[in-house]
Amino acid sequence: MLTPTPLANVPVHLVTGFLGSGKSTLIHRLIDQKPTDERWAVLVNEFGQVGIDQTMFEERDDLVVKGLPGGCLCCQLAFVMQATLVSLLHRYRPDRLIIEPSGLGHPSGLLEVLRSDAFAGVLTVGDIVAVLDPRRLDDPRAREHETFRDQLILADGVALTMVDLATPEQRAAATEWLAELWPAKRWIIEAPHGALPLSRLIGHGETASRVGGADSKAHRRLREAASGALESKGVMLDEFAAVLPEPGRPRREQGEALGHATLGWRWHPDDTFDLDRLTLLLGELPGRLRVKGVFHCDAGWKLYNRAEGAVSLTNSAWRRDSRLEVIGEVGCLPDAEALEERLDACRLPSPSTA
Numbered sequence: 001m002l003t004p005t006p007l008a009n010v011p012v013h014l015v016t017g018f019l020g021s022g023k024s025t026l027i028h029r030l031i032d033q034k035p036t037d038e039r040w041a042v043l044v045n046e047f048g049q050v051g052i053d054q055t056m057f058e059e060r061d062d063l064v065v066k067g068l069p070g071g072c073l074c075c076q077l078a079f080v081m082q083a084t085l086v087s088l089l090h091r092y093r094p095d096r097l098i099i100e101p102s103g104l105g106h107p108s109g110l111l112e113v114l115r116s117d118a119f120a121g122v123l124t125v126g127d128i129v130a131v132l133d134p135r136r137l138d139d140p141r142a143r144e145h146e147t148f149r150d151q152l153i154l155a156d157g158v159a160l161t162m163v164d165l166a167t168p169e170q171r172a173a174a175t176e177w178l179a180e181l182w183p184a185k186r187w188i189i190e191a192p193h194g195a196l197p198l199s200r201l202i203g204h205g206e207t208a209s210r211v212g213g214a215d216s217k218a219h220r221r222l223r224e225a226a227s228g229a230l231e232s233k234g235v236m237l238d239e240f241a242a243v244l245p246e247p248g249r250p251r252r253e254q255g256e257a258l259g260h261a262t263l264g265w266r267w268h269p270d271d272t273f274d275l276d277r278l279t280l281l282l283g284e285l286p287g288r289l290r291v292k293g294v295f296h297c298d299a300g301w302k303l304y305n306r307a308e309g310a311v312s313l314t315n316s317a318w319r320r321d322s323r324l325e326v327i328g329e330v331g332c333l334p335d336a337e338a339l340e341e342r343l344d345a346c347r348l349p350s351p352s353t354a
Contacts, residue, residue, distance in 0.1 A: 007089055009124045012097040012114060013201055016151040017131030018142070019103035019260075019290050019327060020307025022161035024053045025194035026131055027098055031063060033198040034096075041094035043068065043085065047102040050253055050264035052325050055294040055318035056303060064092045082113050089122065097123070103290075104260060106147050107154045127186070127201050130155030133162040133308060134174035143177075153181055157200060159191035165310060244321060247271055247350065250343075252336060261330045265343065267296075267322040270350070275299045277346040279313065282306070288332060293324035298348060 017023045027042060034040055041064040044053045054067030066088055068081060088094075101110055107128060114125050130152045136142045143149070152158060158178050163171055171190070178188050187200060245251045247268040255262045275297040282291055282304060291306040294316050303316040324343070326333060 004093065007093060007122050010089070010094060010097055010122060011126045011201075012099060012123045013126045014107055014110060014128045015098060015100050015131060016105065016107055016128065016155065017103065017161075018133075018136065018145075018148050018151065019047070021103065021131045021133050021136070022194055022307075023100050023103070023131050024056050026129070026159060026161065026191060026196055027100060027194075028056070029191075029194040029196060030098065030198055030201070031057075034062070036062075038062070038095040039064070039092065040096045040098065041066070041088055041092055043081070043088065043097065043099045045081070045100060045102045045105065046325070047104050047255075047257075047260065047262060047327060050266050050323045050325055052292045052294060052323055053100065055316060055320075055323065058317045064088065064094065081110075082116075082118060085113075086118070104147055104257075106150055108150070111154075127156040128154060129196070129201070130158045131161050131191075132158055132174060132178075134160055134166040134170045135162065135308060137174050137177060138170065152178065153183075155185065157187040157189070158185055159189060159194075159196045161191050161194060162308065162310070163190045163192050165308075244268060248347075250340070252340060254336065256330060259330055260327060261333050262325060262327045263333050263336055263339070264323065264325040265340065267347075269296055269319060269321050271296065271322060272348045272350075273297045273322070273346050274348055275302060278343075279304070281342055281346055283311070285326065285334065286328075286332065288328060290327040291325070293322070294318045295322045295324075 015023050015027055024044070031040065031042075039062045042057065043066050044051075044057075045068045046053055051067045054065055057063070057065040059065070066084060068084060089097075099110065101107070111125065113119075114123055132152065136148075160166075160171065160174060166174075175188055178185060189196070189200070243251070245266050245268050247270050250265045250267045250271075253262075253264045253266075273295050275295075278295060278297065282293070285291055287309055289306075291304070293304045295302050295304065296319075301316040301318060303312075303314045303318070305312045305314075326339075
């Protein structure tokens with residue numbers, strides 16, 4: 001049996017950005033530009049517990065998508081991420097790797113892993129892309145948020161998304177604010193609907209100038225705590241794989257870290273929702289919450305996504321289970337029991353009980 005040629009200098013790009021900024025959409029647009037002779041791998045991390053973003057990607061021979069929900073790759077899942085990355089590279093041997101950290105993730109923790117001895121000569125860290133919705137800068141809390149600022153400071157380039165929803169004044173203010181950051185950005189461009197040219201990421205080589213970026217104390221504390229927990233329990237990657245719920249009995253997951261909380265559910269794929277009742281219920285949730293889900297409905301499989309007041313409902317190729325994730329600041333989430341009862345009321349009777 002021939003021994004595979006060792007992987008060398010596989011380009012890897014981080015696509016960072018705060019919750020609901022449009023990271024997954026931008027990655028989709030990059031995939032649309034993928035050379036036909038290349039195989040790409042995408043590693044998607046979500047702060048939420050059930051994992052929605054990975055359901056947005058169709059399975060293809062030339063594209064491998066791995067989801068890691070349940071915390072931040074840069075801290076809580078840093079050690080799991082390293083093992084996952086080793087397995088992914090060994091098994092699929094991609095030509096390019098794209099990593100989407102959680103919206104609350106700090107790039108420094110990820111860079112430490114990617115530049116560690118474990119990946120020396122194997123990975124080449126290319127441009128770090130930060131995705132920014134210009135409207136978010138209207139909130140003073142965003143400008144003052146440590147992780148939000150650090151994501152932009154450590155980026156090589158910034159893609160302004162949701163520009164169709166922003167005013168000309170908001171777009172101009174965002175560009176002016178970004179131009180004052182140091183180190184200076186290589187590029188700042190508008191990427192309506194995530195349309196970032198792949199040429200922006202190719203041919204720039206290693207981004208050594210960003211190696212020394214400041215880390216977040218909150219993320220480092222979580223990383224150290226997670227390290228001890230995983231080592232003491234001997235947690236293996238397969239233990240993070242979700243168990244399929246029983247029909248009519250959803251699995252609920254909750255989490256809290258970094259000032260935010262998450263509430264999520266998974267349903268058996270045979271559980272079917274009334275689309276009208278479901279979208280009405282989700283629309284009644286407080287506007288400040290990030291809401292996303294994939295559902296088996298009477299109108300087929302649908303992907304629901306709400307961020308910064310904008311809602312989209314599209315067809316989905318996902319068929320494994322229905323999922324919902326609600327994310328917000330600590331103390332702002334709805335009562336779990338009450339919401340679960342209302343969600344159950346949106347399900348259609350199963351054929352055996354109808």
